[in-house]
Amino acid sequence: MSSNIKPLILHAHTTGPNPIKIAIALEKLKLPYEIKLWEFGDNAENGLKGAKFLAINENGRVPALEDPNSGVVSWESGAVMNYIRRKYDTENKLGPQGQSEQDIVDSEKWEYFLLTTLGPMAGQTNWFRHYNEVKNEDALNRYAAQTYRCYQVLEGQLKKTGGESILPGGYTAVDAHFEPWVRQHAYAQLSLDDYPNVSKWLKKYGETEEVKAAYKKIQDATS
Template identity: 70%
Template sequence: MQPLLLHAHATGPNPIKIAIALEALQVPYNVKLWEFGDDREKGVKGEVFLKINENGRVPALEDPNTGVVSWESGAVMNYVRRVYDKDNLLGPKGSEQDRVDFEKWEYFLLSTLGPMTGQTNWYRHYNGTKNEDALQRYAAQTERCYGVLEGQLKKSGGQSVLPGRITAVDYHFEPWVREFDFAGLSLEKYPLITQWLRVMTGRKEVQQAYIKIQGAAPEFN
């Protein structure tokens, strides 16, 4: 098998989730790091990368074994599962309710918790004009999402988002929840999220993914 090529940025959460899945499935892959901006050769908005992903965002995944190019982290994750997870190590159990539960938590992260966290980060660190109203709105929405996740984690005692085992859903959540401190938020009110993040931090596939993209394993006490 030829190594896949994962296009990433060193600080972005979305490529991490794909790297975690590839590590878990022991699929060989290389990482190409890009910069934010429109530099022709190095930027995600530059001419070279836009030929890979016209939306100018990471992750993107090139698979020389199939010729498939995928982007948007949800689509990339589902591609990896369909093609390389033949034993369904990362997917839902067999019932229709299991499949629906898997998808609803996957989509909750992709459509709500992830974007709200991203907007909190933006208004706290990057927006050119201070906008406290926007920051407080998005921070409150992110906290609301934490409350929803905390409730779900009661079903597993903080061991996994879906009761029973770690799945790709946990990989989706991991890098975004880990952003809590950068977002200026606290997990003090969320003991089960704290427990879950501790579990995820200790997993080999998580450690190896961060090492490969960021150069160091994550820490969480």
């Protein structure tokens, strides 16, 4: 990438998977970027529900991305990822290897499966496991079962590539979308023992330069 690119600003917090996926993409493209951390709550200066952040993202959630090179502000991880791909992925490092209509649709459907199904189910499992003030075993069991169902769907797809990548041909933005959510299985107290291809993929992808650098970048921002 050109050295004339001004650093993008990735808004994040210290926990949660969605900012990580964007950091992975930025690392893959070797784009300069800075991390701006926010806290939960409505503090006007540093809270996700405070006036300062709500001026960036009306929904009060991370990630959000500011691009000083274009003036674009984006939020929702799917929208942010797609902006990065359109604007900066000139060598198709994040896109599907094939360019047929089926290849493009396959990339989109797995992205949307994470955004609309696996991510929300895993998130609700975490909520009822750790944060809900009133214990609700029925809700916890339902969301845990649905998350396991999603793991099974992902296992079937990864079996086609021998656990190498979600789409054939190598890692794409789809892998970046899934990695932080699947990595949280231990926090959700869910096992991957029945999903060997998911386990293989998670371990191998987690050892790539871009994934390790993304986690380190956000971790370093907290110190």
